[in-house]
Amino acid sequence: MSFKVLVLPELFDRLPSQTKENMRSALNELKEPFPGTGRGSKKEIKGADDVAYRLRVGNYRVFYRIDMDRHNVYVFDILTAEKAHKKYGRL
Numbered sequence: 001m002s003f004k005v006l007v008l009p010e011l012f013d014r015l016p017s018q019t020k021e022n023m024r025s026a027l028n029e030l031k032e033p034f035p036g037t038g039r040g041s042k043k044e045i046k047g048a049d050d051v052a053y054r055l056r057v058g059n060y061r062v063f064y065r066i067d068m069d070r071h072n073v074y075v076f077d078i079l080t081a082e083k084a085h086k087k088y089g090r091l
Contacts (some may be wrong), residue, residue, distance in 0.1 A: 001071065002032070002068075002071075003030065003033055003066070003071050003072060003073045004031075004071060004072050004073070005027055005030045005031060005034070005072075005073045005075065006072055006073065006074050006075065007027060008075070008076070011077065011078045012078075014078070015051055015060075015078065019060070020088075022057065022058070022061065023057060023062075023078065025050070026040065026055065026057040026059045026062070027055075027062065029042075030055060030057065030062075030064060030073045031073075033064065033066050034053075035040070035053070035086065039046040040055050040057075041055065041056035042054070042056075043056075044056050045063075045076045045088070050065065051065065051066070052064070052065050052076075052083075053065070053066065054074070055068065059080055059081050060078060060079065060080055060081065061078070061079055061080075061081055061084040062075055062077075062078050063075070063076055063077040063078070063079075063084075063088075064076065067086065073075070
């Protein structure tokens with residue numbers, strides 16, 4: 001089952017230009033968003049109020065939620081590992 005990946009454009013504005021292309025190809029891995037499917041280091045975030053996941057892309061972490069009814073993946077944050085640890089704790 002393939003999902004549609006939706007990303008807020010302003011998340012890309014914060015990325016260095018050389019990272020944007022790598023990030024675009026890595027986000028294609030979220031068409032199969034569940035840990036253990038497809039490629040990429042995907043992990044469910046434990047302790048979140050809502051079920052959320054993270055994808056590791058080099059030194060960056062992509063945070064997303066899955067809408068099973070609409071078959072959409074919503075990317076809500078893209079941060080460096082250091083900033084992610086400060087904002088969300090050690091994941």
